[in-house]
Amino acid sequence: xxxxxxxRAINAVWRIESAKIIAxxxxxxxxxxxxxxxxxxxxxxxxxxxxxxxxxxxPGAWLMATAKHxxxxxxxxxxxxxxxxxxIARELAxxxxxxxxxxxxxxxxxxDDLLRLVFTACHPVLSTEARVALTLRMLGGLTxxxxxxxxxxSEPTIAQRIVRAKRTLAEARVPFEVPRAEEFGVRLSSVIxxxxxxxxxxxxxxxxxxWMRPALxxxxxxxxxxxxxxxxxxxxxxxxxxxxxxQASRARARIGPMGEIxxxxxQNRARWDxxxxxxxxxxxxxxxxxxxxxxxxxxxxxxxxxHARARTPEExxxxxxxxxxxxxxxxxQSPIVELNRAVAIGMAFGPEAGLEIVDxxxxxxxxxxYHLLPSVRGDLLVKLGRDDEARAEFERAAALTRNERERELxxxxxxxxxxxxxxxxxxxxxxxxx
Numbered sequence: 001x002x003x004x005x006x007x008r009a010i011n012a013v014w015r016i017e018s019a020k021i022i023a024x025x026x027x028x029x030x031x032x033x034x035x036x037x038x039x040x041x042x043x044x045x046x047x048x049x050x051x052x053x054x055x056x057x058x059p060g061a062w063l064m065a066t067a068k069h070x071x072x073x074x075x076x077x078x079x080x081x082x083x084x085x086x087x088i089a090r091e092l093a094x095x096x097x098x099x100x101x102x103x104x105x106x107x108x109x110x111x112d113d114l115l116r117l118v119f120t121a122c123h124p125v126l127s128t129e130a131r132v133a134l135t136l137r138m139l140g141g142l143t144x145x146x147x148x149x150x151x152x153x154s155e156p157t158i159a160q161r162i163v164r165a166k167r168t169l170a171e172a173r174v175p176f177e178v179p180r181a182e183e184f185g186v187r188l189s190s191v192i193x194x195x196x197x198x199x200x201x202x203x204x205x206x207x208x209x210x211w212m213r214p215a216l217x218x219x220x221x222x223x224x225x226x227x228x229x230x231x232x233x234x235x236x237x238x239x240x241x242x243x244x245x246x247q248a249s250r251a252r253a254r255i256g257p258m259g260e261i262x263x264x265x266x267q268n269r270a271r272w273d274x275x276x277x278x279x280x281x282x283x284x285x286x287x288x289x290x291x292x293x294x295x296x297x298x299x300x301x302x303x304x305x306x307h308a309r310a311r312t313p314e315e316x317x318x319x320x321x322x323x324x325x326x327x328x329x330x331x332x333q334s335p336i337v338e339l340n341r342a343v344a345i346g347m348a349f350g351p352e353a354g355l356e357i358v359d360x361x362x363x364x365x366x367x368x369x370y371h372l373l374p375s376v377r378g379d380l381l382v383k384l385g386r387d388d389e390a391r392a393e394f395e396r397a398a399a400l401t402r403n404e405r406e407r408e409l410x411x412x413x414x415x416x417x418x419x420x421x422x423x424x425x426x427x428x429x430x431x432x433x434x
Contacts, residue, residue: 017059018138019114019140020113021039021063025071032170042066046059046062118135118227119178122134129161132194134165136198140222150216192236195227198219199220199221202218202220206402211255211259212254212255214251217244220244221244221248224237228283233290235286235288236295239283239284239301241283242280242284242287242305243301245279249274249277250264250273261408280308283301284302303321318347319348335366336367338357339358339373346380351380351384354376371406375410378410381393387420390417394410
């Protein structure tokens with residue numbers, strides 16, 4: 001195998017195995033930052049040795065064994081480490097003597113280890129940005145450069161976030177464990193939020209020249225599916241997976257041949273991925289059958305399911321969508337949810353009803369710089385034939401968005417309003433001349 005092929009193989013193995021390796025090491029050394037350093041040491045060793053020796057039959061086990069030996073060497077060598085590390089080193093040495101198949105012993109608990117790593121990386125003691133970066137690094141196996149490019153920030157910025165996150169976890173003495181029952185729900189909501197933030201950034205990029213970043217969607221879906229396996233009795237986890245699967249099913253239809261945005265009502269639904277839709281509907285059914293009140297992600301998944309089941313835009317059950325949004329709005333008290341509810345009401349009961357709600361939201365401070373507020377208002381005004389007002393709203397929305405593709409679409413809509421105004425003026429003048 002050539003060196004370049006070996007490096008590609010190493011990258012693929014690392015993307016698949018790194019989370020399990022870090023999780024297994026963290027259970028032993030009780031320090032997520034140290035566990036990642038040890039895993040990285042093993043990766044460096046693989047990059048040095050595998051081009052010469054070839055990829056091992058069980059590359060994940062090789063990386064784990066190498067990382068374990070590095071842990072023993074590091075902890076034995078550094079006599080200034082805390083006494084707990086000395087105890088860990090002795091424990092590791094004892095394990096080596098008493099359990100030759102060390103990797104197999106770790107694999108017995110791999111599900112629990114991964115769940116512990118998920119809850120540690122998404123711990124609320126960290127800022128949202130730090131949780132996202134650490135999750136993508138430790139659970140997604142992405143490099144610092146890949147994360148930086150995905151979020152359009154500098155590599156040093158992401159590196160600093162990750163370093164600070166690991167330091168914060170260490171200083172706060174965050175235990176490497178699944179939280180107790182009384183804390184589980186709160187912590188789980190943080191995990192779900194982080195995974196969906198990653199997905200959402202991939203689905204509708206906040207800034208930059210591309211409308212979507214598929215790699216982020218794929219990573220979030222992978223993490224969501226893993227979480228569903230690790231926490232099978234949690235309805236909101238399945239609701240999250242359902243929401244992401246169904247939204248991801250539209251990916252091919254959301255972008256035109258030149259990279260332009262294709263709005264939902266203009267999409268070729270034959271291009272929607274039916275396998276992802278089936279997976280999403282199955283996850284939604286699982287969330288609903290687990291019982292209890294439906295959470296916000298399950299409710300959002302139910303809304304996307306209404307779109308997925310409609311063969312054409314005209315067949316969409318807008319009244320059902322409004323009913324679901326009513327429940328979601330009461331649950332979340334979110335102005336953004338209320339804005340989306342206004343869109344659904346406009347579709348179900350007419351643009352006047354939707355505009356009435358949107359106009360009430362114009363004084364909401366949290367939506368002051370939110371570009372979708374004037375965008376939605378512009379859409380409703382167009383349907384009411386108020387093109388001059390709509391044009392101003394689309395131009396305002398275009399000035400607020402940081403995504404180039406979205407700006408193009410909004411300015412195109414503003415230009416269409418201008419064209420209709422010009423046509424109307426021309427028609428009036430011709431009538432006057434006649």
